Amino acid sequence: MEVALFVAFLVSSVIAAEKDPSLLRLSDKKAVEAFIDSAEVVVIGFLESEESRGYKELLAASNRVSSVPAAICSVKEVWADYSVSSDTIILFRKADDHQENLVVSRTKKLDSDGLVKFINTNELRYITEYNQVTAVGLFNSEVKSHLVLFAHSGSKEYVELQERLAALAPEFTGKFLFVLINGAVKSNLKSMNYFGLKSKDLPRVGLYDGNSDMKWLLPEGEITTERVRDFCHSFLRGDLKDVRQAGEEPKTEL
Template sequence: MLGTLFFSLLLTCACAEDLVVPRLNDTKAVEAFADSAEVVLVGFFEGENSRGYKELLAAAKKVDSVPVAICSVKEVWADYSLSTDTITLFRKADNRQENLVVSELKKLDTDGLVNFIMINEVRYVTEYNQVTAVGLFESQVKTHLVIFANRTSKDFYELKEKLAALAPEFTGKFLFVLINGALKSNSRSLGYFGLKSKDLPRVGIYDGNSDMKWLLPEGDITVERVRDFCQSFLRGELKDVAQAGDKSKD
């Protein structure tokens, strides 16, 4: 409760019709706001008349799953290596700071900002689709812990919740990706691991740096087994293990 009170004292609020947008007045306030959710947006603008200000608020209404705040204190901007009006997305899954420098944008509209948010809305467990794939593969974290499950089964949400609690332990090392095996559009991803929808749920690791992949051996998918699986990769112990879908090494 005291932490919440302290946070509220660090900021004031600006209202855009029915949208209440916090104004962050110092670095501690920005840090607290960035830590308040898995993905947040901060508009570093000189003022309400700055290009992109109104568009950001309009985009925030359309993507209400991502909190938005404004910071107009230039002394704070320097702490984030910013020198001009910038829209910044902070995300915890890979400690990413994604900047949109307003002066460098030929076109800046609400729909474009919505697209920027949706592409970069990578969370501790991100459900894979054509939009989120862009943010996942543009991340500097190239290793994915892949969770295959059919949305129609109870395993889908149970695994998502269970492994969401584990994901923070591997921030900066893995991105946790949930793939709905019931979708035909995801059949290629399953086939890459030698899987079919009837084989799910399963968990695998994909290493984008080496283009190698492995499956957690069949059995109960527990937090302990998945943690050990991830740690085995980090220790380099999976290099000699047969890759998923590689029949020649079975």
């Protein structure tokens, strides 16, 4: 009987915990820095308490976007280090060393759906797969130069090249956003046409500079880490300015 009661107590405790989850609490600057450094993209609610507007919504959103760790910091002495003066939810991303602020008091409608959209829209990683949602974050970033990998999902090169470029991307933080465009998706044909590419041409690597509205392709050949690195440095040195641009069609959004 006692064993049965004990088991029942454990089960009820687990159920209660599932019904009343909470966000990780960060108690000082070191904890915040460690959390930001723990993943490519994280979200922190700089909120006064768990009773603050935005906490329950952030908790619900974090449960729906499990790939992005979320936490809360209520220590106001830490807030100033991140230019926070009032309750604010911030998304930190390493791809362009950027923080995207959502000030609670300035947000008329704050719900979990809106926070999920906020996270998904701004969730840029070292190599971000292009789609209609990530496009917003990519083109709103202060980093306007994109290193683009065109490849077919499901091909033997796809995963290998994705991992290879994701490993290279941190070297160019703040200089390039690395973007993966799946050539197997029909809606991406416009991006391929923009670079003058057809399905049979893939995989290929291109570079787009939003500041000058110019674009180039890495010459055909094996897509190695060394060749892509040299391609990026050629752009940074200005060597590509006199190189013929890829494609001939007028600009369209990637």
